Amino acid sequence: MQTLIQAKQLSFSYGSKKVLTDINFEIYSGEIIGLIGENGAGKTTLLNILLGSYKADGQLHVFGRQPGNKLNKALIGVMPQNDMRLQSVTVADLLTEVAACYETSLNPKEVLRDLQLSDLARMRLTRLSGGQLRRVSFAIALISNPEVLFLDEPTVGLDVNARQDFWRRIALLKQQGKTIVIINHYLNEIEDVADRILIMKNGQFVFQGSLGQLQQNFRQVKMTFQTRLPFSHFQSLPAVIKSDQTADSIQLVTT
Numbered sequence: 001m002q003t004l005i006q007a008k009q010l011s012f013s014y015g016s017k018k019v020l021t022d023i024n025f026e027i028y029s030g031e032i033i034g035l036i037g038e039n040g041a042g043k044t045t046l047l048n049i050l051l052g053s054y055k056a057d058g059q060l061h062v063f064g065r066q067p068g069n070k071l072n073k074a075l076i077g078v079m080p081q082n083d084m085r086l087q088s089v090t091v092a093d094l095l096t097e098v099a100a101c102y103e104t105s106l107n108p109k110e111v112l113r114d115l116q117l118s119d120l121a122r123m124r125l126t127r128l129s130g131g132q133l134r135r136v137s138f139a140i141a142l143i144s145n146p147e148v149l150f151l152d153e154p155t156v157g158l159d160v161n162a163r164q165d166f167w168r169r170i171a172l173l174k175q176q177g178k179t180i181v182i183i184n185h186y187l188n189e190i191e192d193v194a195d196r197i198l199i200m201k202n203g204q205f206v207f208q209g210s211l212g213q214l215q216q217n218f219r220q221v222k223m224t225f226q227t228r229l230p231f232s233h234f235q236s237l238p239a240v241i242k243s244d245q246t247a248d249s250i251q252l253v254t255t
């Protein structure tokens, strides 16, 4: 398998606050990676470093190049983080505008149709709900037909149907050979599609491997959410997952 991303001894601080410490990992072509970790662990910071938005210490190659290299731009799809709702453009116009930036772009109409978003095409972003904005962000991530997708909590605010639809779409993208890194708080959502799971705690990886290896090594992955309800993987998985919680703590429990 081809190595797309290689990181050695990556460290990063915001001023005097150290957020990532000596991180090592590789991401291979065609993999789906679940990046899991409690709030503030450093997941979003890491994605920003991979995009070249922040410069970390250590060695990092993305497509064999320095992160942020302009040749990487069309190869990486990201969901916009800024508050899109402030823009009064329509969904279709925004997608057309973004598509015009890349030679490899897909047809915006087709992307909207594939994601079952055609009904939103003429709506202005200011009128969309949180879940609808999330789905439009996903369309933006896909528009350049990138090789790699970085998705930061893509299912926040989605209802159960949209959520299932999203995971089906990820499975299809996997079939097409795309490489996808998904930050998600819910292991049980990601376990069906992820080839490997990376668990981050306090700016370091405490686990990297397949779900099988995770289950072999640990009896439980205990996550506590803002509601303070304990939520334990490998025991009883809840059928309906509340969407907008973020993990306060994550604990790997050995046997």
Ligand code: ADP
Residues within 6 Å of the ligand: 014, 017, 019, 037, 038, 039, 040, 041, 042, 043, 044, 045, 046
């Ligand atoms: P996660 O995505 O895992 O929740 P983040 O990467 O967003 O974690 O944040 C990691 C740590 O860095 C947190 O303690 C957060 O408060 C801090 N942090 C994030 N962004 C900034 C910033 N722009 N300036 C200073 N500290 C930040």
